[in-house]
Amino acid sequence: MSVIEAIHADHGATFGERDGRRVVEHYGRPERAHRAVRNGVGLFEPAYGVVVVEGDDRLEYVDNVVSNRVPAEDGEGCYALVLDPQGRIETDLYVYNAGERLLLVTPPNLAADLADEWSEKVFIQDVEVRDATDEFAIFGVHGPTATEKIASVLNGAASPDRRYSFVRGSMGEAGVTVVRTDALAGEESYDVVCAADDAEAVYDTLETQGMNAAPFGYRTWDTLTLEAGSPLFATELEGTVPNVLGLRNALDFEKGCYVGQEVVSRVENRGQPSRRLIGLELEGDAVPTAGAAVFAGDAAVGEVTRAETSPIREASIALALVEWGLEVDEVTVRLEGTEVPASRTELPFVAGSEQSDRLPTY
Template sequence: MTLVGDLHEAHGATFRDVDGARVVEDYGRPERTHRAVRNVVGVTEMGYGVVEVTGEDRVEYVDNVVSNRVPDEDGEGVYGLLLEPEGGVRADLYCFTAGERLLLFTPPSLAGEIADEWAERTFIQDVEVREATTDFGVFGVHGPKATEKVASVFSTQTPDRQLTFERGVLGDSGATVVRTDGLTGEEGYEVVCAAEDAEDVFDTLLTRGMNAAPFGYRTWETLTLEAGTPLFATELRGNVPNVVGLGNAVDYEKGCFVGQEVVSRVHNRGRPSRRLVGIEFEAGDAVPEAGATLTHDGDEVGSVTRAAESPSLERPVALAFADYGFEGETVDVDGAGAATVATLPFVEGSDESARRPRY
């Protein structure tokens, strides 16, 4: 899916597949790159799928499907979910109102499926839906100096509210700059451009104005782990949003989206079956596998969703689902030994992740 493979390779990139998209794994020495993003700023190519929705009834149609309120004002966006009837997360997405169209940024493998399904269900509404993944390049800019980096190359003032955007020129190309919702625990922006302008935009972000370090998905995953951000593939998919603590993704007053009855019932009860917690190890301990069992006093109390060596803390950390009523301060983790239940985020940066679990 990458639009700038030659530029990535020139920087020494290796690649892997993420949810059907070819993305950069790293550029070598990912721990050093991680610290560069934490301390200054880095740039990465994002592997989104994109769905475009047009027509007079576009806002009403999408609002009736997703879990959050879709904005109708140009330049505004929202984070929301597509849910199964039983309440589990089918997809997460960002929806932006861009003039006479809505642009939805989805997991890459689901964009075509969503577009085809919605196109078949518009009935008498004035709505047209198509997959537009190959139309756009999207680059993330993250770090405590992200605002200075973007401001040094963008013709327009950077947006100051999360999930709002400004249009302008970046390098020699038209671009839209979106203020992100802090998923890495640092200030963040995403730069959206036409696919044919992707090389110019990526090169500009790396080399013009304030320099920035290129980083790949391995660093993205350790940054978001340290920030306590649940991701679609590892924590969100198939889980009821209340279990993941995704209060920012659901408008409980809407009452008109698929799965609403289930998530509202759990919300009103105030007690999901499980909750997402942080697990912190000692330096030198093994990194547990995803799915590793948590026990306390011999009783099973949960399981790991993902884990990694934290470059910032120089010890392993993990996210895990634990029984909602579990209040112990320590656990034993299969394959890794004793660990401490930690308060999220593991690392406090220049911003706070809007997805950090809240119960």
């Protein structure tokens, strides 16, 4: 559940469920909140899981399991994947080196299973793994003035200027860690991490102190990340080979470990992928559901992964996985037995203040 559900309820939130967690869907006007983020700064409580890895061998252990190189320096992080033996994505996660421990930020429903699985695989190494989700609160700050917002409330440190790096400071009387994130909404972005007991005070500081920030929920997050062309775990990543999605930033092909030598090199050397992720803009106001078939003429060439009405483009837009060699720009999407015309569109759909690190790179 949300760490500060009562605060969200006082704001008039409508709640829903994502990946087994109770979350804020919206506060009544998600399109207005969307524009507030695009024009200024917004405040969001995402649903995450947190795994803590401690012990003298923590760096070596995690580095051998994930697809990217784990940073050795305190204050640095990376985005990485856990792949199965066929090179398909089992989970994505952020890995942050916090000195004597690593913090792994995962999809919310996977932290406990990941902690249990890794704990069972530890033999002679000095490694302790535990699910620490309930110990932390995480708040996202997104928008073209997000850096100014963080600077207006963060004490004891300057805003981090490199993606995946972080600083420690305070907001009010609460200690916080501020992470420069990967701009999944296509805007400047930070995660503010604090102890769960400090969540209400930190959220209030972020919302009302310094520059005001507009609270928003998952309905707005969905449209922001779609406009930015960011593939997400639940809709695009899970079970997919990374090069199908163009996720080059999550892979280190020079790693000298099991993942690096066998799985990641297999991903790199699979040859041309069979599919690729593209953007579509549909005619009319119909919004297809995930799995809707995409046709080129009479031939089925792929399927929609997710779709929304874009508040900025004022049109129905979608991400779709289609055949790699698809050359046509005009397709149709099958919606309740009707073929809706759609045009292939360059990603991102909307260019914000920053480009998402997950924007497909082929």
